Amino acid sequence: MSTGREPAEPAQETGQRTRRIAISIRNLWVSYGKFDAVKGISLDIPQGEVFGFIGPNGAGKSSTFRVLATLQRKFRGQAYVCGLDVLRQPQQVRDVMGFVPDFFGVYEDLTSLEYLHFFAAAYKVPTAKRKSVIDDVLTLTDMSHKAESPVDGLSRGMKQRLALARVLLHDPQVLLLDEPSSGLDPRARIEMRELLKALKEMGKTIVISSHILSELGQLCTRIGIVELGQLVAEGSLQEIYRRLQVMRLIHIRVENASAELEQRVRAIPGVAKLETQVDRWAISLHEDQTSLAELHAGLVEAGTRLTMFQPEAMDMETAFMKLTEGRTI
Amino acid sequence: MRIPRLIPELPLLWRELTELSARKRTYVIRSVGAIVILSAVLVLLEGASSRVQAGGMSAGVFNVQLMGIGSVAFPQIVNVLFLAVELLMPAFTCGAIAMEKERNTLGTLFVTRLSPLTIVLEKLGSRLVPMLTILLLTFPVLAFVYSLGGVESSRLYSAVWLLFWESVLYASIGLLCSAWYSTTVAAFVASYVLTGFLVFLTFLMQLPLPTPQMIWRAGELGGIGPGRGRTAFLYSIDSSTLSGLVYATVPVMVAIAGMLLLTRSLLFRRAFVGHSSMLLRIFRRVDGVFQRLNDRAGGVMIIPDRVSLPGLDPVAWREREKKTLGKARYLVRVLMVFEFPVMFLCIMFVMYGNASNSTDMQRVLYLMWAITGMMVAVKAATLISSERTRETLDALLSTSLTNRELLQQKIVGMRRLMLVMGTPLMSVHLTLFLMHVNFGGWDTAAGLVSIGLLLLYFVIAMVASWNLMHLMSWLSLLLGGRSRSQTKSVLLATILLAIWGVSSALFLQTEGGRYRGGYSGYGGYGAYDREYEAYETVQFWRVQKRLFRLDGAVDAAQQFLSAATYGNYRQFSIGSDYGTDSNILLEGLVLAVVLGWHWGLYRFVRWLTLRMSPWILERNDVGVGTGELQRDHTVLMEGTS
Numbered sequence A: 001m002s003t004g005r006e007p008a009e010p011a012q013e014t015g016q017r018t019r020r021i022a023i024s025i026r027n028l029w030v031s032y033g034k035f036d037a038v039k040g041i042s043l044d045i046p047q048g049e050v051f052g053f054i055g056p057n058g059a060g061k062s063s064t065f066r067v068l069a070t071l072q073r074k075f076r077g078q079a080y081v082c083g084l085d086v087l088r089q090p091q092q093v094r095d096v097m098g099f100v101p102d103f104f105g106v107y108e109d110l111t112s113l114e115y116l117h118f119f120a121a122a123y124k125v126p127t128a129k130r131k132s133v134i135d136d137v138l139t140l141t142d143m144s145h146k147a148e149s150p151v152d153g154l155s156r157g158m159k160q161r162l163a164l165a166r167v168l169l170h171d172p173q174v175l176l177l178d179e180p181s182s183g184l185d186p187r188a189r190i191e192m193r194e195l196l197k198a199l200k201e202m203g204k205t206i207v208i209s210s211h212i213l214s215e216l217g218q219l220c221t222r223i224g225i226v227e228l229g230q231l232v233a234e235g236s237l238q239e240i241y242r243r244l245q246v247m248r249l250i251h252i253r254v255e256n257a258s259a260e261l262e263q264r265v266r267a268i269p270g271v272a273k274l275e276t277q278v279d280r281w282a283i284s285l286h287e288d289q290t291s292l293a294e295l296h297a298g299l300v301e302a303g304t305r306l307t308m309f310q311p312e313a314m315d316m317e318t319a320f321m322k323l324t325e326g327r328t329i
Numbered sequence B: 001m002r003i004p005r006l007i008p009e010l011p012l013l014w015r016e017l018t019e020l021s022a023r024k025r026t027y028v029i030r031s032v033g034a035i036v037i038l039s040a041v042l043v044l045l046e047g048a049s050s051r052v053q054a055g056g057m058s059a060g061v062f063n064v065q066l067m068g069i070g071s072v073a074f075p076q077i078v079n080v081l082f083l084a085v086e087l088l089m090p091a092f093t094c095g096a097i098a099m100e101k102e103r104n105t106l107g108t109l110f111v112t113r114l115s116p117l118t119i120v121l122e123k124l125g126s127r128l129v130p131m132l133t134i135l136l137l138t139f140p141v142l143a144f145v146y147s148l149g150g151v152e153s154s155r156l157y158s159a160v161w162l163l164f165w166e167s168v169l170y171a172s173i174g175l176l177c178s179a180w181y182s183t184t185v186a187a188f189v190a191s192y193v194l195t196g197f198l199v200f201l202t203f204l205m206q207l208p209l210p211t212p213q214m215i216w217r218a219g220e221l222g223g224i225g226p227g228r229g230r231t232a233f234l235y236s237i238d239s240s241t242l243s244g245l246v247y248a249t250v251p252v253m254v255a256i257a258g259m260l261l262l263t264r265s266l267l268f269r270r271a272f273v274g275h276s277s278m279l280l281r282i283f284r285r286v287d288g289v290f291q292r293l294n295d296r297a298g299g300v301m302i303i304p305d306r307v308s309l310p311g312l313d314p315v316a317w318r319e320r321e322k323k324t325l326g327k328a329r330y331l332v333r334v335l336m337v338f339e340f341p342v343m344f345l346c347i348m349f350v351m352y353g354n355a356s357n358s359t360d361m362q363r364v365l366y367l368m369w370a371i372t373g374m375m376v377a378v379k380a381a382t383l384i385s386s387e388r389t390r391e392t393l394d395a396l397l398s399t400s401l402t403n404r405e406l407l408q409q410k411i412v413g414m415r416r417l418m419l420v421m422g423t424p425l426m427s428v429h430l431t432l433f434l435m436h437v438n439f440g441g442w443d444t445a446a447g448l449v450s451i452g453l454l455l456l457y458f459v460i461a462m463v464a465s466w467n468l469m470h471l472m473s474w475l476s477l478l479l480g481g482r483s484r485s486q487t488k489s490v491l492l493a494t495i496l497l498a499i500w501g502v503s504s505a506l507f508l509q510t511e512g513g514r515y516r517g518g519y520s521g522y523g524g525y526g527a528y529d530r531e532y533e534a535y536e537t538v539q540f541w542r543v544q545k546r547l548f549r550l551d552g553a554v555d556a557a558q559q560f561l562s563a564a565t566y567g568n569y570r571q572f573s574i575g576s577d578y579g580t581d582s583n584i585l586l587e588g589l590v591l592a593v594v595l596g597w598h599w600g601l602y603r604f605v606r607w608l609t610l611r612m613s614p615w616i617l618e619r620n621d622v623g624v625g626t627g628e629l630q631r632d633h634t635v636l637m638e639g640t641s
Helices: A061-068 A088-098 A112-122 A126-142 A157-169 A186-201 A215-220 A237-244 A259-266 A292-301 A314-325 B011-022 B024-053 B068-092 B095-102 B104-110 B115-145 B155-180 B183-202 B213-223 B244-270 B279-298 B314-321 B328-352 B357-391 B392-397 B404-412 B415-436 B439-443 B446-478 B486-507 B508-512 B525-529 B535-550 B552-572 B580-612 B613-618
Strands: A017-034 A037-045 A048-053 A076-081 A095-101 A176-177 A205-209 A222-227 A231-235 A249-252 A271-276 A281-288 A307-309 B636-638
Touching: A017 A157, A017 A205, A037 A076, A037 A222, A037 A231, A048 A061, A048 A215, A048 B580, A061 A076, A061 A095, A061 A205, A061 B104, A095 A157, A095 A314, A095 B095, A095 B392, A112 A126, A112 A157, A112 A292, A112 B314, A126 B392, A157 A186, A176 B115, A176 B439, A186 A215, A215 B486, A222 A237, A231 B213, A237 B357, A237 B404, A259 A271, A281 A292, A292 A307, A292 B357, A307 B357, A314 B580, B024 B486, B068 B155, B068 B183, B068 B213, B068 B279, B068 B486, B095 B104, B095 B115, B095 B155, B095 B183, B095 B244, B095 B446, B115 B155, B115 B244, B115 B535, B155 B183, B155 B244, B155 B636, B183 B357, B213 B244, B279 B328, B357 B392, B357 B415, B357 B446, B357 B486, B404 B446, B404 B580, B404 B613, B415 B446, B446 B486, B446 B552, B446 B580, B486 B613, B535 B552, B535 B580, B552 B580, B580 B613
Parallel strands: A048 A205, A048 A222, A095 A176, A176 A205
Antiparallel strands: A017 A037, A017 A076, A017 B636, A222 A231, A249 A281, A249 A307, A271 A281
8 A cells, every 4th residue: 555655664575665554443343332333444554644534423433532542441343553452452552642532621720731740640751751741742732831821721722732732741653633623713723733744744643533624635644434333435535536536526508408419418428427407417427437528528529519617626525425425323 | 261270381390300200310219218218117117016026925926015006116217207308308409400500501491481480499399209209108108107006197297297398498408509509519518518507406406496307306205305495496386286287387488488589599690600619719719818918917828839740649649739629728728617616516515514425525526427428428429520521531541540540549639638527526536535534543553544545545536537538438439430420429429328327327226126225325334224135245236236337437436435434434333244344355356346347348448449440430451451562463564656
C-alpha cells in the first residue's frame, strides 16, 4: 500500500517503502447488551499516518476509540496499538497512547498549570522532567499565556488545546482524538487544525474522528467511513474518490430537448441512467468506461445543443453521503 | 352540557408517577423498604408473643395469652413505621425539584400554565405516593395486630392519621431542600441533616415540638413518660378523639403549609443557581471577609494558601488540596462548626450531669456518628461518580495510573475529612474518659490500673472510630463507585449503610427480651441486675451481636468503658457475681475479638473493592494478559508505490 511518506523506521529486507503498523484492528465487535455497536471492523493504520474516522452519529466510532484507548472492558476481536494488545497489555498501551474523548470535562478547581502537573503525575512523568515537559507542551499548544488561568474560565477552544497538551505530556506515539473540533468556532477550528498539522510533522500517528469533513480532507492521509458498526470504505482520499466516481453525476441543459434526442443520449456508451428534471437532464455515467470528455463529444455527436455541462464535484461530503445511507441509530 | 371535573387534571403528577414507575430504582427501594419494615414488624411481633408465651403454655398451640398482645406489639410497630418515614421520605423527595434543575427541565415547566404552587403540590403528591404505598403494605400487619386485641380503635385511627402527616412533614422538608439546592446530592444531605436535627431535638432531647411522632408518643405514654414537664402541651392533648387529634396536628399542618409556601417562593429564585458547591461559595465569601479584615488590620493569616503541585499521588493531591472538603483552611472551619457545639454539649453534661449517667453523652456520640457516617459515605460514594458526571473520568482512566492506585489515592485524599470528623467524636470520648477517671487514685495500684484502663478505652475508641470511618468509606466506594449518577451512588451507599446500621441496632438489640425489663442502652450498669442468664452467656450474645453491627467496635468500646469504670462504682453492684476484675478482662477480650473482626471486615471490604476495581472503573488493568509484545502485529508494512 502506498502512502507517499517516508518510513517512520528504517526499511528492512526489501527495497520497498516500509512502515510499522501503529494501530491494528482485527474483526472487532463491541456489544452493549443485545445491541452490536461495532460489527467486525478490521483495519491497519501505519505509523505517522493521520487517519480520519468518519461516520454518522451512533455508527460505532466512539466505541472503536474506547477499545483503542483501553476503556472498553469487553469486546471481541483483536486490537493492537504499537504492537501491544489492548486487552492483555492495557497499561503498556496507555503509555504509548494519548486519548482525547468526545465529551470531556476539566477540573474546575485547577489552573492550567496545575492541570498539566496533575496529568504529568498521572502519566508518571519523572518529577525532575515535569517542568520542562510542561513548558514544552504549553509552548507547542500556544497556551503559555494561560498557564495560571483557572481551567474553568477557559474558552472551549482553549480547553481543547489544553486537552491536547494533556495527552502530549508523556510523548505518546499514537493520538486518538474523538471529535476534537466539535463545538469550536471557525478560528478555534483553524488553530486546532494547524496544531494537528504540527503534530503530524512530528511523526505522531493521529486517529481523528470528525463531522467536519472538509477539515479531515485537508488533514488526513487516509480515511475510514463507518456506518452501522461496519467499515464501509477505507483508503486514501484518492482511492475512495476513484471508487465513488464510478457513477459520476453530470447535469446538462439542452436547448433542443426531445424524446428522440433523449433516446440517442441514452445510447451513448457509459451512460447508465438519464433522469429528466424540470430544467435539466441528470446523467449517471460509468466514468471508468467513458470519460467526461468522451461523453461531451458523444453528446455533441448525438446532436444536442448544450447550454450547460456540469459534472458534480466529488468531495468528502459527497463521498460520505454516497457511502452512508443516513441510517443513524 | 359539560360536567366539571371533580378531580383536576394533574399532568405533572401523572408524568412523575409514570417516570417513577418506569425506574427500576423505585421498585428496588419499595421492595427493600417493605422488606425491612415488615421484617422489623415481624421481629417485634415475635418478640412480644414470645414474651407472653414464656409465661407458660407450649408453643404451637394457640395461646389464649396471646389475646391482648396488640397492646404490646402495636405501639412498637407504629414506632418502626415512624422511623421508616424518617429514613425513607428524605430520599424520596430530595430529587423532586433538584433533578429537574440537573436535567435543565425546570425552565420548560415554568413556561407551561402550571402555577408554581401547583408544581410544588404535584411534586409533593408524586413523592408521597411511594411512601404511602410502603406504609399501606404494613397495614395488613397492623390489622392483624389489631385483631389480637388490646388496641383501641382510636389508637389505630390516630396511628394512620399521624403517619400520614409524618410523611407529609418530612416530604415538605425534602421538597424545601430540593428547591434550595442545585444538585440532588446536596438536597439529599441537607434533607437528612434537617430530619436528623428534628429527630434529635424531639426524640432525643425531648423538646416539646408537636411533630406527629411526638404526638403519638405522648398519646402512648398517656402523660406518664419522661419529659412530661417539658412536653406539657403534648400531654394535654386528648388524641383519643378525632377533634383532639386534629387539634394536635394543627401546628404540624401550619408548619407544612409554611414550608410548602417557602418552597413555592424558592422555586423561581433558586431555579437556575449554579452547580458549584454551596459550601465552597460560603467559604469563599468568608475568605473575602477575612481578607478585608486582614487588609485593614494587618492581621496574620493562620493557615495561608500553600501553593503545591502533585508529587507521585496526583489524585490524592487533588482531593487533599483542591476540594472544598480537602483544603486545610476550609476543613478547620468545618471542624469549628462541629467541634464548638459538641464541646459546648460536653461541658454542659460534665457540669450538670453525673458520671454514672452518661446516656446524654452517648446520644451526642451517636448523633455525631450519624453526621460523620453520612459525610464520609456521601463523599466516598461520589468519588468516582462525580468524575463520571463531570466527564473527567475517561481522561483520568487513559493515563498510566492503575485502577488500584486510583481508588487508593481517592480514599487517601479523604483522610483529612476523616480526621476532621473524627475530632468531635474524640472530644466526646475524651469527655467520657474525663467524666469517669479518678486522678486522685493515681497513688494506689488499683487507681493506676483504673486510669490505665480508661486511657486504654480512649485509645481503643480512637482506633475503633478510625477503623469504622475507613470501613464506611471503602464500602461506600464499592457501593457507589459503579453508578453513573451521583444521586444514585449516594442513595445506594447511604441507604444500605443506614439499613445496616439501623436494622442491626433494631434486630440485634435483642438481649432486652432475655431480661426482665428492657436493656437500657450502653450505660450498662443496670444490665448486671438481670437474672435470667449467666454473665458469660450474655457476653457471648453481645459478641455475636457486635460482630454484625456496623458500630460493633464502637459499641464494644463503650461497654469496655462501663466495665472499666464499674470498679469505681461498686455501690451500684447488686449481685456479687458481677463487677469483679475478671469482668474487665472478659470485656477486654470481647472488645479485642470485636475490634479484630471489624478490622478484618474493613480489610476485606478494602480488598474486595480493589479486587473489583476493573468492574467499578469499567477498565481493564495490568496483569490481565501475558504482557508480551504481539510480534504478529508489528509486521512491517510493505509499500507498493
